[in-house]
Amino acid sequence: GENVEQHPSTLSVQEGDSAVIKCTYSDSASNYFPWYKQELGKRPQLIIDIRSNVGEKKDQRIAVTLNKTAKHFSLHITETQPEDSAVYFCAAGGVGAQKLVFGQGTRLTINP
Amino acid sequence: DTEVTQTPKHLVMGMTNKKSLKCEQHMGHRAMYWYKQKAKKPPELMFVYSYEKLSINESVPSRFSPECPNSSLLNLHLHALQPEDSALYLCASSVTGDHGQFFGPGTRLTVL
Numbered sequence: 525g526e527n528v529e530q531h532p533s534t535l536s537v538q539e540g541d542s543a544v545i546k547c548t549y550s551d552s553a554s555n556y557f558p559w560y561k562q563e564l565g566k567r568p569q570l571i572i573d574i575r576s577n578v579g580e581k582k583d584q585r586i587a588v589t590l591n592k593t594a595k596h597f598s599l600h601i602t603e604t605q606p607e608d609s610a611v612y613f614c615a616a617g618g619v620g621a622q623k624l625v626f627g628q629g630t631r632l633t634i635n636p
Numbered sequence: 637d638t639e640v641t642q643t644p645k646h647l648v649m650g651m652t653n654k655k656s657l658k659c660e661q662h663m664g665h666r667a668m669y670w671y672k673q674k675a676k677k678p679p680e681l682m683f684v685y686s687y688e689k690l691s692i693n694e695s696v697p698s699r700f701s702p703e704c705p706n707s708s709l710l711n712l713h714l715h716a717l718q719p720e721d722s723a724l725y726l727c728a729s730s731v732t733g734d735h736g737q738f739f740g741p742g743t744r745l746t747v748l
Contacts, residue, residue: 556734558736558737560739566741567726567739567740567741567742568679568726570736570737570738570739573736613679615678622667622669622691622692622733622734623684623692624681624737625681626678626680627678628677628678629676629677629678
C-alpha cells in the first residue's frame with residue numbers, strides 16, 4: 525500500500541521568513557496530493573491540493589510543487605505569520621482520491 | 637451551510653456501553669468518511685461511503701459499525717469498545733470521492 529514520509533517533524537522559523545515542508549510517497553499510482561493545517565484542538569483544514577497532471581500550484585502565500593518522477597511534493601509558505609503556527613499534514617490519494625494516506629505531520633512554529 | 641458538523645463534541649463511555657457518533661453535512665457532498673486520530677498522530681482512515689454505499693472499510697474491528705441513512709448523514713455506532721479506542725473521531729465529506737475532503741470538528745471519545 526501507499527506510504528507517505530514527511531520531513532521535518534518540527535520546524536521553527538522567524539516571522540517573515542519562508543518555510544518548506546517535504547513529503548515523499550511510494551505508490552506511483554497516487555495522483556492527488558492535499559495539504560492540511562491543524563491548529564491545536566481544531567479540525568484539519570484543507571489549505572491547498574495538487575493533482576498529478578500539474579507541477580505547481582499557488583494560492584497567495586502558499587504554494588505546492590510536485591515531482592512525479594521523484595515521487596515527492598513540497599509545501600512552501602512565504603512571508604510567514606504567527607497564525608501560520610500549526611501542525612501541517614501532507615497526504616497522498618490514489619484513483620478516486622477517497623483513500624488518503626497521511627504523512628506524520630510537521631509542527632511549524634513561527635517566532636515573532 | 638458550508639461546514640461538516642459532528643455530535644457529540646465529547647463522549648465518555650464504559651466498555652459495555654453502546655453509543656453512536658453523528659455527522660452531518662448539507663453541502664450536497666456525496667462522499668463521507670470516518671477517521672480516527674490519536675494524539676500527535678495523523679488521521680487514519682476507517683470507512684468511506686460513496687453515494688450512501690460503503691466503498692472502503694480499512695479492516696476496522698466490528699465493534700465499530702458505520703451507517704449512512706441518507707446523503708447528508710453519517711453515523712458511527714460503537715459497542716464493546718476498548719480503552720485503546722480512545723481518540724478523536726473525525727468525519728469528513730467531499731463533493732465526490734475525487735475531490736478534496738473537508739473535516740468536521742471531531743468527537744473526542746474516552747473509553748473507561
